[in-house]
Amino acid sequence: MNNLNSLQYFLPELFLSASILIIIIVDLLLKKDKKIITAYLSVLAVLVAFFLAYRQYNYAFTSLFEGMIVLDSFAVYFKVLTALSTIIVIFISMPAFRRHSEYYILLLVVTLGMFLMVEVNDLLMIIIAMEMVGIISYVLAGFNKFNMKSNEASLKYVLYGAASTGVMAFGFSYIYGLTGHTNLFAIQQAIVGHSLQPLPVFIAFVMVVAGLGYKIAMVPFHFWVPDVYEGAPTPITAFLSVGPKAAGIALFIRFLITVVAHPASQTTFIQNVQIQAPLLLAVLAVVTMTLGNVSALGQKNIKRMLGYSAIAHVGYMMMALVVFNTRGFTAIMFYMVVYMFMNFGAFWVVQSMTPHLGSEDISAYKGLGYRHPLTAVAMAVFMLSLTGIPPFAGFIGKVYLFAAIIKQNWYTLAVIGVINGVISLYYYAYVIKVMFLDRDEEIKAISVPLYDRVLLWLLLIPVLALGVYWGPLIDLAHNSIGFFFGN
C-alpha cells in the first residue's frame, strides 16, 4: 500500500506523534508548580492511543508504507500491551516525578518507538524502531542527573546498546548481501528459493540474535541489566523490564516467523539452511534462566535482585520460543501480560516503600508485614506469583510455557526449567521471610497514602484474577497469533 493510503491504518502512531508535539508546547507554557499536568495529558494521550490501537484488532493483515510496516493482530496485541505498560508506569512515576515534565514526554516517545517495533517488516525499520526505543531509554535511565549510579547506568546502557546495535546492523548487512532484500518477506523467499551458503546465514542469524538478545536482556548479552536496573529511577527500571522487553520479544518472534520459518508451514524452521536455530535458542534459554536465577540468589539490593529475576524470566519465555509453534507463541504472549502485572506490582511496592524504609536493601523490609500488612501481603503475592506458585497468575503463565515445550518432547529443557523455578523460590521467599518472620521489638506503623493503596490494588487484582480466570486472555493471545499465521 502506498504512503498516503497507509496513513489511515497508522492512526495510533500518528495520534501519539501529534500529542507528543502538542504536549511539549503545552509543557513549556505551564508554570513550574503546575508541571504535573503534563503527566495527566500524557496518560490521556496514551489512553487514546491504546483505544485507537485496540480498534485495529480485527483489521485484516495489511502491509503499509510500501511494505515497511505490517498491521496484523499480533502487532495490535503487543501495541495494546506496551501502551498499557506505559500507562501503568506513568501512574507509578506520578508521586515521585512532579516537576520533571520532560520525563513523561520521553515516555511517550518510547511508546511510539515500541508501537513501531512490534509492527516492523523491514531491516531498516527494525534499526530505526529499536534505536528510537533505545536512545530514549538511555536518557530515562540517567534521569536522576545528580545521582552517580544513575549516570553510570545510563553510560553503560549507551555503550552496550551501541555495540549490540552495531553487531546487529552488521548481521543485517550480511543478510542483505546474501539475499539482496531488506523486506522480511522478500528475504524469506530468497532464503527458500536459493541454495545459500549455510555458514554466512548462520553468522548473520547469530549476529541478529545478539542485537535482539541485548534488547530482551538475554544471556550472554545481559551484562548491562543489573547495573542499569539498580541505577535507573525505580519506575524506569520497572518499565525497561516490561515495555521495551515485550516489544523486543515481539520483534524477535516476528523475525523468526517471517524470516527463519518455512513459508509453507510457518511452524518449522527452514530446512535448506542448517542454522540449528532450535538448539541454539534452547541453549541460550537454559543459560539465561540459570544465570539469572543463580545470580539473583546473593543479591542484597531488591532492585538488583528483581533485575536478575527479569533475566531469568526472559529465559522462561525463550524456552517456549524453542518449540516454534502457535502454542509456544501464545504462551509467551500470555506470560508477558501476567509478567507485566506482577513485575510492575513488585516495583511499585519498592517505589512506594523506599521513602518509608529509607533503603532499597532487602534487609530494610524487615518486619514490613507488621508495619504495613497490606503492602507486605501484596508483595508476598507478587513474589509467589513470580516464582510460579498457584493460585496466582504467574503459575498459569508458567503452566502454558511448560506445556508448550513438553508437547514437543523437549523434556530436558522442561526439567531444567522446573529446577530453575525451585532455585528462584529461595530468593523470592527470602523477601517474604524478611517481611513476616523477622521483626523489630517496637513496631513503627507506616501510613500509606490512598493513591498508593489504590494503585497497589489495581496491580494486585489482575495477578489474583488471572490466576483463577485466564480463559479470555489466552483466547485473545491465541487468536492474535492465529491471525498472524493465517496470513
Next chain:
Amino acid sequence: MTGFYIVFLFLVLGMLIVAVTLLLSRLLQPRKREKDKFIPYECGIVPEGEAWIQFNNRFYVIALIFIIFDVEVLFLFPWAVVFDTMGMVAFVEMMIFIAILLVGLAYVWAKGDLNWVKPKPRLAHLAKKKGE
C-alpha cells in the same frame, strides 16, 4: 556468491590506488623540513598551549541546535527539486516536517538555550560561592 568478486576487485583496487598515489607523492615531493611546518594549522595564528583544554560545554548545546536546522536544510533541497512533480502532497508533508522542527526550536528557545549566557542557571545542588 558470484557477484562478490566485484566487491573483492573493488577492495583490492581501492587499496592499490591509495598505495600507489601515496608512494608517488612520496617519490616526487620535494622535502624541506622547516620549523613552521610542524605547527598545527590554526587559521594562521601561532597556537597557544595544548589542544586538550576545558572549554565551555555550551558549545555542545549550540552544535546540537545547529544540527536541527542543518538537517532541515538537507531535506529541503531534494524536496525543492521534486516539488513540481509532487505538488500539494509535498508541500503539506514539508510543512509538517518544518512544524515538528519548529517545536524543537520553541523548546530550546523557551529553555533559554539560544542565549550564549543562559539566563538563570538554577544549580541548587552546587554550593554557592561566598558573597553571592
